[in-house]
Amino acid sequence: MSVLARSVGNAFRNKIRTAAVVAVLAVAIGLALSMLVANQAVGAKVQELNASVGTTLTVNPAGGQGFEGGGEPLTTAEAETAASVANVTSVVGTKALRLQTATTDSTTGTGQQTGPGGGFGPGGQQASVSTNLTAAVDAGTLGNRNNTSGTTGTTGTQPARTLPITATGIGAEVDSTGKALDITSGTGLGDYTTSEAKALVGTSLAEKNSLTVGSTFTIQDKTFTVAGIFDAGTTFGNNAVYVTLPEAQTLAETPDELSTMIVTVNSMENVDSTKTAVQAALGTDKADVTQGQRNLETAVSSLDSVKNISLIAFIAALATAGIIILLIMVMLVRERRREIGVLKAIGARNRTIGLQFVLESLVLVALGSVVGAVIASLASGGIASALISSNTTTTAATTTQRGGGLAGAMPNGAVPGGGMPGGGQGGPFGGASQLLTSVTASVSPGVLAAGIAAVFAVAIIGALVPALLTARIRPIEVLRGE
Amino acid sequence: MIVVKDLVRQFKSGDRTIKPVNGVSFELEKGSLASIVGKSGSGKSTLLSLLGALDKPTSGDVVVDGVSLAGLPDGKLTEYRRRDIGFVFQQFNLIPNLSAVDNVMLPMEFAGVRKAARLQRAKELLEQVQLDPEKHSRRTNRLSGGEQQRVAIARALANEPKLILADEPTGNLDEQTGEHIIELLSSLSRDHNTTILVVTHDRSLAQKTERCFRLQQGRLTEEVRTGSRR
Ligand SMILES: Nc1ncnc2c1ncn2[C@@H]1O[C@H](COP(=O)(O)OP(=O)(O)OP(=O)(O)O)[C@@H](O)[C@H]1O
Ligand SMILES: [Mg+2]
Numbered sequence: 001m002s003v004l005a006r007s008v009g010n011a012f013r014n015k016i017r018t019a020a021v022v023a024v025l026a027v028a029i030g031l032a033l034s035m036l037v038a039n040q041a042v043g044a045k046v047q048e049l050n051a052s053v054g055t056t057l058t059v060n061p062a063g064g065q066g067f068e069g070g071g072e073p074l075t076t077a078e079a080e081t082a083a084s085v086a087n088v089t090s091v092v093g094t095k096a097l098r099l100q101t102a103t104t105d106s107t108t109g110t111g112q113q114t115g116p117g118g119g120f121g122p123g124g125q126q127a128s129v130s131t132n133l134t135a136a137v138d139a140g141t142l143g144n145r146n147n148t149s150g151t152t153g154t155t156g157t158q159p160a161r162t163l164p165i166t167a168t169g170i171g172a173e174v175d176s177t178g179k180a181l182d183i184t185s186g187t188g189l190g191d192y193t194t195s196e197a198k199a200l201v202g203t204s205l206a207e208k209n210s211l212t213v214g215s216t217f218t219i220q221d222k223t224f225t226v227a228g229i230f231d232a233g234t235t236f237g238n239n240a241v242y243v244t245l246p247e248a249q250t251l252a253e254t255p256d257e258l259s260t261m262i263v264t265v266n267s268m269e270n271v272d273s274t275k276t277a278v279q280a281a282l283g284t285d286k287a288d289v290t291q292g293q294r295n296l297e298t299a300v301s302s303l304d305s306v307k308n309i310s311l312i313a314f315i316a317a318l319a320t321a322g323i324i325i326l327l328i329m330v331m332l333v334r335e336r337r338r339e340i341g342v343l344k345a346i347g348a349r350n351r352t353i354g355l356q357f358v359l360e361s362l363v364l365v366a367l368g369s370v371v372g373a374v375i376a377s378l379a380s381g382g383i384a385s386a387l388i389s390s391n392t393t394t395t396a397a398t399t400t401q402r403g404g405g406l407a408g409a410m411p412n413g414a415v416p417g418g419g420m421p422g423g424g425q426g427g428p429f430g431g432a433s434q435l436l437t438s439v440t441a442s443v444s445p446g447v448l449a450a451g452i453a454a455v456f457a458v459a460i461i462g463a464l465v466p467a468l469l470t471a472r473i474r475p476i477e478v479l480r481g482e
Numbered sequence: 483m484i485v486v487k488d489l490v491r492q493f494k495s496g497d498r499t500i501k502p503v504n505g506v507s508f509e510l511e512k513g514s515l516a517s518i519v520g521k522s523g524s525g526k527s528t529l530l531s532l533l534g535a536l537d538k539p540t541s542g543d544v545v546v547d548g549v550s551l552a553g554l555p556d557g558k559l560t561e562y563r564r565r566d567i568g569f570v571f572q573q574f575n576l577i578p579n580l581s582a583v584d585n586v587m588l589p590m591e592f593a594g595v596r597k598a599a600r601l602q603r604a605k606e607l608l609e610q611v612q613l614d615p616e617k618h619s620r621r622t623n624r625l626s627g628g629e630q631q632r633v634a635i636a637r638a639l640a641n642e643p644k645l646i647l648a649d650e651p652t653g654n655l656d657e658q659t660g661e662h663i664i665e666l667l668s669s670l671s672r673d674h675n676t677t678i679l680v681v682t683h684d685r686s687l688a689q690k691t692e693r694c695f696r697l698q699q700g701r702l703t704e705e706v707r708t709g710s711r712r
């Protein structure tokens with residue numbers, strides 16, 4: 001018999017009571033662990049969202065976004081100005097083109113190929129050029145509606161039930177929102193600053209037109225070779241072509257013009273100040289500077305509050321577990337007063353007895369933790385989702401509307417990255433629903449272990465008080481009656 | 483050698499104070515076997531608890547081998563109880579959920595005896611007090627009064643104490659087993675030079691001790707023996 005063996009034995013002296021104590025402890029510990037898991041999961045999500053908000057700024061011509069509005073186009077010189085602003089690591093210019101499918105009917109095309117200012121839409125930013133490619137997206141109701149409204153300015157019959165394809169000239173291997181391109185086969189374009197008849201084609205567009213790496217197609221009667229196929233992750237994003245920036249500028253016949261600039265800032269903290277600095281450098285009359293996916297910030301801040309709530313709940317549940325242990329052990333010490341007196345009478349040191357009681361409480365906590373961990377792994381996903389959905393309802397509602405707006409706008413051929421928040425990424429609403437599922441999925445053993453360590457630490461503190469009380473019991477207690 | 487000097491222990495019960503021990507003085511040679519007799523409630527257990535450092539006297543002192551208990555801190559008193567004293571309680575005070583062997587092993591565990599050694603000694607001691615071997619591993623709350631009494635005696639002997647204080651050690655035993663226990667105690671005093679002080683109502687036990695004290699009205703008087711000790 002050792003102190004430990006005696007402690008374990010004592011923990012099971014009254015089995016019914018032990019079961020009750022373990023059950024109560026398990027609920028408290030389970031709740032604490034669930035809260036910790038929720039806290040960690042939400043924390044990870046916040047980080048992920050922050051990272052996806054990223055460190056990029058988007059610069060559009062003042063008064064114009066995408067194909068909307070007017071104003072003067074951005075120029076290569078302005079890109080250099082932006083690049084010289086402090087904390088800016090890179091500036092990538094893009095030039096958007098609208099590729100219109102040339103039909104076999106020889107009379108069509110000319111009306112659609114009138115260059116900047118012509119073609120669809122009121123904007124002057126997008127050059128419409130012809131191609132032999134067919135869009136991978138069916139027009140559908142939205143497309144037809146958009147095309148109808150978009151062609152009100154032109155006369156003549158409607159050739160198009162086909163949607164335009166977005167071609168973007170890029171100054172680096174990033175998509176129009178500044179994210180690195182995910183090239184699934186083939187290679188990139190190599191040097192993005194020279195004019196070359198090579199292109200990157202989105203997966204669905206490639207499939208629709210039976211293009212593989214090495215295939216050729218035409219834009220404005222010029223033959224392009226497919227250098228690589230990329231996957232943007234969305235149907236709209238994959239109905240696109242990327243060429244080098246000078247190539248796009250040549251095709252559009254506007255050598256120095258840029259549709260947008262993607263400015264990368266060196267760190268998250270500097271994004272806000274750099275945004276102001278770039279805006280100042282370019283002038284408010286020349287350019288609008290926006291931060292990509294800005295509206296995710298609301299989601300992030302409400303998630304932050306969920307994180308705080310779960311942290312407080314974790315601490316509260318932990319404290320509850322500690323108090324339960326404290327009360328149970330105080331009760332046990334009172335109940336075994338006489339026995340403690342006997343142990344002292346036969347020569348047990350105070351610390352031996354104290355240790356015995358602390359160990360006994362740890363046995364109870366260990367059992368409670370096992371059951372609690374099971375409870376936590378079953379319940380934490382639900383608890384986390386409940387916490388998040390109740391806290392982000394408002395955010396979700398607003399983002400749903402935005403999402404709807406985007407869905408309508410996208411098939412219109414809006415140039416991605418033209419300040420459209422979350423374009424091509426499923427939008428912030430996608431982020432929010434993604435968040436619910438990923439939070440549910442992440443009960444990591446590491447977090448559970450850390451939580452259980454915290455529970456044990458609190459239990460030791462809780463048990464220490466009654467254990468120290470045993471030191472005050474005098475051995476003479478044994479001579480008194482029960 | 484134990485020297486008891488003018489020991490007083492008083493209790494307050496309500497508005498009056500009682501003094502079951504009121505100026506007790508005596509000396510016991512090392513290795514002697516002595517008994518204390520007295521009426522129920524005369525203060526025998528109270529006196530024994532003072533000698534065993536379970537309780538502190540109101541005044542007076544107990545000096546064991548030149549060391550005054552009055553001057554010792556609690557930690558040293560614990561060590562004194564662990565190393566030097568074997569106490570047989572009137573109500574046995576065994577740990578009910580532990581087996582007989584485990585109870586006997588407890589004082590040895592506190593004294594740091596290795597596990598194998600203490601198990602062996604515990605078994606030997608239980609054999610010496612004639613506890614049925616099949617009851618060695620039985621929980622003590624499932625033993626009879628007499629069996630518990632013998633486990634309590636075995637536990638008191640565990641650390642080979644120099645002073646054994648036994649409160650009615652034969653009170654629950656049949657005559658024959660009682661005789662055996664008395665024999666065991668006197669052999670310890672004879673062969674191991676252990677000092678033994680027994681509280682008893684049993685006249686025949688008192689007869690067999692070298693010296694016999696009577697506690698009356700808080701004072702101890704030695705009964706004068708005419709015949710020789712057998
Ligand atoms: N803690 C206490 N508080 C008050 N009175 C006490 C206390 N302990 C003992 N007494 C009283 O002191 C007196 C002596 O008690 P003690 O137990 O020493 O008697 P005893 O001689 O051992 O009796 P018995 O032979 O019945 O065991 C009794 O009257 C008892 O009521
Ligand atoms: Mg008594």
